[in-house]
Amino acid sequence: MRRSMKSTWHAGAAALLALGLASAAQAQDDVSIGTGAVLRGLDKINGDTLDVTIPSGSAAMIGKLSVTMWECRYPQGDAAADAFAFMTITEPAKAPDPIFSGWMVGSSPAINALDHFRYDVWVLSCTTD
Numbered sequence: 001m002r003r004s005m006k007s008t009w010h011a012g013a014a015a016l017l018a019l020g021l022a023s024a025a026q027a028q029d030d031v032s033i034g035t036g037a038v039l040r041g042l043d044k045i046n047g048d049t050l051d052v053t054i055p056s057g058s059a060a061m062i063g064k065l066s067v068t069m070w071e072c073r074y075p076q077g078d079a080a081a082d083a084f085a086f087m088t089i090t091e092p093a094k095a096p097d098p099i100f101s102g103w104m105v106g107s108s109p110a111i112n113a114l115d116h117f118r119y120d121v122w123v124l125s126c127t128t129d
Contacts, residue, residue: 030076034126037072037085041065042120053127063119065099066090072126082107083126089114 041062
């Protein structure tokens with residue numbers, strides 16, 4: 001009896017894993033790549049916000065941070081919904097090394113956030129033109 005319960009559990013786990021992988025593959029097929037991104041920067045000391053549009057492969061300054069936007073993806077057919085962007089952020093006055101490099105998700109910026117004492121940066125949407 002134990003062996004059959006264990007086999008059933010393994011078969012169920014394998015089926016869930018296969019379903020999850022199929023869903024992930026499907027999700028990847030349902031995205032479009034934008035021409036750039038609209039980002040928002042917040043200066044946490046003085047409360048100023050700045051919205052900036054950065055074309056893919058370009059950089060812009062948000063306060064004292066240099067933000068290079070590499071790629072922005074969004075759900076197919078809706079560039080304003082749940083954008084996620086790959087970017088590199090440096091603070092050139094202090095060091096050439098990135099203080100952030102990775103994907104940032106517009107709907108959940110805390111998942112992979114910039115950790116800076118003064119500035120917050122997050123994705124608002126992708127651009128398509």
